[in-house]
Amino acid sequence: MSSIETEVAPTTEPWVGRSVPRKEDRRLLKGQGAFTDDIWMHRQGYVHFLRSPHGHARIVSIDTSRAERMTGVYATLTGEEVAEQQDPYFQIAPAPGGDLKDYCLAVGKARYMGEPVAAVMAETRTLARDAAELIDVEYEPLPAITDGVRAADPDTPVLHEEIGSNVAWNGVYDYGDIDWALENADHVVRIDRLHFHRFTSAPLECSAAVVSWDPGTGVVEIHSNNQMPQFAAQFMGPAIGVPSQRLHFVSQDIGGGFGIKITSYTYLTALALISRKAGRPAKWTEYRSEHMAASAHGNERTFLDIEVPVMSDGTILGFRMKAFDDAGAYLRYEPLGAVIWAQVVAGPYRLKHINVDYTETLTNKCPCGPNRGYSRLQHLWFIERVVDLVARELEFDPVELRRRNYVQPEDYPYVTPNDCVYDSGDLPQMLDKALALIDYDGARRRQADTRSNGSRKRIGIGIGSTLDSGTNNFGQARIVNPGLPFSGNGEAAHVKLDLYGEVSVRLGTVPQGQSHETTAAQTVADILGMDPDTVDVVAGHDTISNVYVGFSGTYASQFAVTGLGAAIGAAEKLREEIKVVAAVALQADVDEIEIGGGAARVAGDPEREIPFIGIANLVYANNAVLGDLADTVSLNCRYVYRPPFEVPDVETKRGNLTLTYASQVHACVVEIDEDTGAVEILDYAAVDECGRRINPQVIEGQVHGATAHGIGAALYEALHYSDDGQLLNGNFFDYHAITALDMPHIKTDEVEAPSPFSPNGAKGMGEGGGAPLSTLCSAIQDALDEGGGVVVDTHNTSEDVWRLLRARGDRPVQVMAR
Amino acid sequence: MRAHGERGVAIAPADLWRALSDPEALGEALPNVDLVDVHDADRFSASVRFATGVGVTPLRMEFTVSDRREGEHVRIAGSGRGGDHAVELELELDVAAQGSGSTVHWTADVRVLGPLRSLGQRVIPGLAKGQVDAVLAAAEQRAGGGAPTDDRAEAVAGAGADQDEVADPERYLGGGM
Numbered sequence: 001m002s003s004i005e006t007e008v009a010p011t012t013e014p015w016v017g018r019s020v021p022r023k024e025d026r027r028l029l030k031g032q033g034a035f036t037d038d039i040w041m042h043r044q045g046y047v048h049f050l051r052s053p054h055g056h057a058r059i060v061s062i063d064t065s066r067a068e069r070m071t072g073v074y075a076t077l078t079g080e081e082v083a084e085q086q087d088p089y090f091q092i093a094p095a096p097g098g099d100l101k102d103y104c105l106a107v108g109k110a111r112y113m114g115e116p117v118a119a120v121m122a123e124t125r126t127l128a129r130d131a132a133e134l135i136d137v138e139y140e141p142l143p144a145i146t147d148g149v150r151a152a153d154p155d156t157p158v159l160h161e162e163i164g165s166n167v168a169w170n171g172v173y174d175y176g177d178i179d180w181a182l183e184n185a186d187h188v189v190r191i192d193r194l195h196f197h198r199f200t201s202a203p204l205e206c207s208a209a210v211v212s213w214d215p216g217t218g219v220v221e222i223h224s225n226n227q228m229p230q231f232a233a234q235f236m237g238p239a240i241g242v243p244s245q246r247l248h249f250v251s252q253d254i255g256g257g258f259g260i261k262i263t264s265y266t267y268l269t270a271l272a273l274i275s276r277k278a279g280r281p282a283k284w285t286e287y288r289s290e291h292m293a294a295s296a297h298g299n300e301r302t303f304l305d306i307e308v309p310v311m312s313d314g315t316i317l318g319f320r321m322k323a324f325d326d327a328g329a330y331l332r333y334e335p336l337g338a339v340i341w342a343q344v345v346a347g348p349y350r351l352k353h354i355n356v357d358y359t360e361t362l363t364n365k366c367p368c369g370p371n372r373g374y375s376r377l378q379h380l381w382f383i384e385r386v387v388d389l390v391a392r393e394l395e396f397d398p399v400e401l402r403r404r405n406y407v408q409p410e411d412y413p414y415v416t417p418n419d420c421v422y423d424s425g426d427l428p429q430m431l432d433k434a435l436a437l438i439d440y441d442g443a444r445r446r447q448a449d450t451r452s453n454g455s456r457k458r459i460g461i462g463i464g465s466t467l468d469s470g471t472n473n474f475g476q477a478r479i480v481n482p483g484l485p486f487s488g489n490g491e492a493a494h495v496k497l498d499l500y501g502e503v504s505v506r507l508g509t510v511p512q513g514q515s516h517e518t519t520a521a522q523t524v525a526d527i528l529g530m531d532p533d534t535v536d537v538v539a540g541h542d543t544i545s546n547v548y549v550g551f552s553g554t555y556a557s558q559f560a561v562t563g564l565g566a567a568i569g570a571a572e573k574l575r576e577e578i579k580v581v582a583a584v585a586l587q588a589d590v591d592e593i594e595i596g597g598g599a600a601r602v603a604g605d606p607e608r609e610i611p612f613i614g615i616a617n618l619v620y621a622n623n624a625v626l627g628d629l630a631d632t633v634s635l636n637c638r639y640v641y642r643p644p645f646e647v648p649d650v651e652t653k654r655g656n657l658t659l660t661y662a663s664q665v666h667a668c669v670v671e672i673d674e675d676t677g678a679v680e681i682l683d684y685a686a687v688d689e690c691g692r693r694i695n696p697q698v699i700e701g702q703v704h705g706a707t708a709h710g711i712g713a714a715l716y717e718a719l720h721y722s723d724d725g726q727l728l729n730g731n732f733f734d735y736h737a738i739t740a741l742d743m744p745h746i747k748t749d750e751v752e753a754p755s756p757f758s759p760n761g762a763k764g765m766g767e768g769g770g771a772p773l774s775t776l777c778s779a780i781q782d783a784l785d786e787g788g789g790v791v792v793d794t795h796n797t798s799e800d801v802w803r804l805l806r807a808r809g810d811r812p813v814q815v816m817a818r
Numbered sequence: 819m820r821a822h823g824e825r826g827v828a829i830a831p832a833d834l835w836r837a838l839s840d841p842e843a844l845g846e847a848l849p850n851v852d853l854v855d856v857h858d859a860d861r862f863s864a865s866v867r868f869a870t871g872v873g874v875t876p877l878r879m880e881f882t883v884s885d886r887r888e889g890e891h892v893r894i895a896g897s898g899r900g901g902d903h904a905v906e907l908e909l910e911l912d913v914a915a916q917g918s919g920s921t922v923h924w925t926a927d928v929r930v931l932g933p934l935r936s937l938g939q940r941v942i943p944g945l946a947k948g949q950v951d952a953v954l955a956a957a958e959q960r961a962g963g964g965a966p967t968d969d970r971a972e973a974v975a976g977a978g979a980d981q982d983e984v985a986d987p988e989r990y991l992g993g994g995m
Contacts, residue, residue, distance in 0.1 A: 051932070052932075053899065053902055113935075114902070132901055293933060722935070726935045728939060730936045731936050734937070
């Protein structure tokens with residue numbers, strides 16, 4: 001079990017690898033953070049969105065006149081106006097999905113409950129809300145479709161007539177030779193259906209923004225908690241005709257994002273338009289019920305007709321299946337999810353033969369966004385469920401089955417069937433550690449005792465092995481749409497030696513709690529020989545003052561590689577400039593100069609030293625001394641880290657889709673009450689491997705967060721819709737977001753396998769691969785195995801488990817022996 | 819979502835039916851209602867304030883009284899919207915003689931749309947029962963009747979309520995009703 005001690009005393013050891021206290025906490029723990037709702041702009045008006053109560057309806061008419069006559073109302077905005085002022089957003093999908101017309105407000109039709117159909121700006125937030133009630137909207141309700149599989153049927157109601165069906169994207173991924181594998185396997189396990197449910201992230205802070213369209217300069221100033229402004233800019237700019245340099249995004253502290261704040265660009269667009277109309281800044285803070293119904297949800301996915309060829313020795317050869325991914329009503333980030341799962345096509349296993357017929361459908365539900373572990377956790381859960389069901393049906397020990405099929409330490413770098421490269425890892429060791437943490441043998445004895453003593457409690461032991469692929473190759477977008485001009489990845493950073501010798505860092509990323517200020521300070525401190533406390537990492541992100549590239553943002557487990565990679569590059573450039581200036585000042589060769597303690601000096605000659613303030617003085621205020629050298633150094637060093645990617649082969653759907661692969665092995669012991677189905681987690685262990693560990697305490701926090709998120713989804717959190725497209729639990733009364741009170745004590749341990757591909761040996765982490773979903777399903781299944789049903793869903797409430805305990809004769813899994 | 823109930827009322831069926839068929843009387847009798855506007859003998863509008871666990875949701879509703887069978891039956895349909903919420907309801911009231919008073923059997927079919935649906939699926943049966951009880955009590959009072967002769971209103975949140983519009987009630991409710 002790991003032991004984390006916060007280190008504060010300076011040592012000669014590198015700062016990277018130490019649990020340096022978080023720089024962010026100094027303000028956050030004192031209530032001095034600046035979140036979007038804290039932003040106030042002169043003459044601002046408050047915006048409220050009027051939303052569709054229908055899951056699917058034609059908008060016959062909208063009359064805003066009563067609202068506009070209300071004293072204190074500044075402006076209204078309707079879909080009809082939007083259609084005149086905004087071009088439809090760029091679509092990632094090719095036709096037919098790419099033909100979809102998406103606007104910031106509903107135009108012509110409302111396609112999900114909660115879709116904004118009009119906006120009101122008023123003097124106060126409550127006045128805007130009251131005024132919205134005076135907007136008369138006449139709807140013609142239409143039949144809804146909420147089943148992501150049935151949505152593909154041609155006779156179901158069509159959401160977007162311009163597409164002609166609800167199928168947004170379809171493609172077949174075929175690696176190895178699944179027909180051969182099924183023909184030659186000793187056994188074929190068939191599973192009818194597995195289902196990954198819809199849930200969300202429930203960040204502490206809902207979406208919020210203050211947007212001001214300056215009519216004089218044409219600058220649209222956007223204070224928001226959008227977590228990927230450059231992605232937003234690529235949608236907003238062309239849609240509303242504003243060049244990217246005039247889209248000024250600003251954020252400081254963000255109360256959690258988890259991916260679902262990437263697609264808030266539709267709201268930012270609406271706020272920009274109503275700001276322009278009203279001639280005032282537009283402020284909007286989302287209510288929780290709005291967030292639950294109409295921000296973004298995680299993708300729901302159904303796996304059908306699963307066939308798994310298995311050899312007698314337990315070698316799993318691969319699988320064939322159909323996947324139906326329910327994107328909701330619009331393709332706000334989709335269909336990227338239709339390829340991103342392929343980063344982990346074989347999961348942590350040496351599966352060789354894989355065939356996936358993948359379909360993305362549109363339904364009358366909230367559009368999906370890239371929720372933590374986006375698209376990979378669905379697939380990773382599928383694989384883990386398959387492994388457990390293979391073990392169950394063919395009577396393999398689930399531990400030994402995993403050991404046999406894991407990618408082995410000596411296999412790295414391991415090339416998957418679709419040419420992704422797993423960089424490093426040690427899954428068997430992680431499994432050993434996880435099992436040791438829960439005292440696996442003792443738990444098995446306890447399980448046996450419980451079975452034999454007539455207890456009404458059942459013990460189940462579960463294992464979940466997942467990957468957290470990080471640093472996307474955006475070239476994979478071409479696999480879903482060969483026409484997209486995207487490939488590679490990158491991130492920018494700027495490191496500066498300021499007037500009085502201070503070192504400041506500006507990042508291209510948009511942190512939402514990931515401790516970027518701290519870990520960037522540690523990284524830069526090591527390169528410049530400083531204490532992290534003396535490295536000033538500017539909080540938040542501002543597109544005027546921060547550097548960025550098109551991929552900038554905080555998403556997809558990549559900061560440790562891309563963000564810090566950029567900081568390393570910029571700091572190294574600055575170090576070289578400091579050395580050059582110092583060499584002139586100290587009349588030495590550059591190679592003789594060493595840096596440390598806020599000064600540059602001649603190695604071996606402590607008398608010949610110049611502090612950083614002296615270096616800064618020479619460049620900024622005393623440059624005649626430097627002569628021509630002053631033209632070549634600026635002490636302002638920008639660096640763009642670019643991972644070594646190539647463009648994937650769109651025909652074969654092969655290529656290196658991700659740079660690093662962190663891994664997780666979780667294990668748990670649950671106790672199930674036979675009478676109620678209640679699941680109690682008795683023991684939970686999370687073993688993490690994320691390459692070189694920059695700040696163990698920060699990693700521990702991420703592991704805890706991802707584990708809580710996964711446990712919540714497995715046991716408590718699910719978004720349910722009625723057949724007519726009504727969200728049935730869009731509030732915290734009915735949607736139980738996990739809290740500390742629900743959490744078991746988490747035992748943690750780690751394995752460190754530095755990545756050979758990243759600039760610092762680190763791997764992106766934090767999404768966590770959804771390991772708790774796999775682990776809890778595995779444990780529940782293990783408890784049921786004395787007789788009972790088959791766990792085929794990610795989400796299992798007490799009632800579900802109660803029913804599974806009583807399921808008899810239900811055979812969603814069949815085995816064919818050869 | 820359907821709810822139903824039965825209740826004894828201490829006034830004659832004809833008097834009760836008249837009260838239930840008269841938009842003006844209904845408008846006055848409905849609890850948590852204001853801004854009643856009677857359009858004609860069949861139609862009226864009113865602002866209804868539904869109280870739920872998260873506060874009061876005001877809805878402007880249009881009501882239509884129809885299917886009148888004198889002394890026996892009346893149908894009241896209503897629909898309305900307030901902000902992001904919408905409600906559609908149909909209330910069937912069957913009146914029969916019971917001793918010196920009446921028995922009313924009622925069924926309500928309520929469709930709630932928007933954020934209110936989350937909470938509504940649990941509170942609507944109770945709200946419907948409360949509204950009907952209040953209307954009947956007011957009718958009694960208006961007709962000069964006494965206390966109900968027989969209160970057989972069912973506990974609609976229990977066995978008397980059908981949540982057939984909940985997509986997957988067993989799964990969703992999880993025994994939490």
